[in-house]
Amino acid sequence: MYALIGKLVxxxxxxxxxxxxxxxxxREMEATPDCESYRVHVxxxxxxxxxxxxxxxSEDAHAASLSLAEVRAYIDQAKPILEQMERIATxxxxx
Numbered sequence: 051m052y053a054l055i056g057k058l059v060x061x062x063x064x065x066x067x068x069x070x071x072x073x074x075x076x077r078e079m080e081a082t083p084d085c086e087s088y089r090v091h092v093x094x095x096x097x098x099x100x101x102x103x104x105x106x107x108s109e110d111a112h113a114a115s116l117s118l119a120e121v122r123a124y125i126d127q128a129k130p131i132l133e134q135m136e137r138i139a140t141x142x143x144x145x
Contacts, residue, residue: 051086051105051106051107051108051142051143052105052106052107052108052109052111052112052140052141052142052143053103053104053105053106053139053140053141053142053143054102054103054104054112054137054139054140054141055101055102055103055137055138055139055141056101056102056104056135056136056137056138057099057100057101057134057135057136057137057138058099058100058101058102058128058132058134058135058136059096059098059099059100059132059133059134059135060098060099060100060131060132060133061098061131061132061133062098063098064098064131065092065097065098065099065100067131068100068128068131068132069090069092069100071124071127071128072090072100072102072124072128073090074124075088075120075121075124076088076089076090078120078121079104079115079121082115083107084106084107084108084111084112084114084115085104085105085106085107085111085115086105086106086107087103087104087105088102088103088104088105089102089103089104090102091103098133101138105143
């Protein structure tokens, strides 16, 4: 398993719009066989900050998802309202 935690900071007052975009994307991603989990969280400490936690069957599966037309459309919707994006962590499941 391959997981990511991302931090996205929106322009002032745009957090809920980003949450709506990402929540829609989450429903589609979790319907694909390679996505185990796609969760959207709002920060309780930073008003315009959203965290995304994604779990994929592999790093290649995640990379492939970024080329899907649907995913590209969500990215295009989100870009104008984003101030900053940061990958907080890249994780690999070890059990």
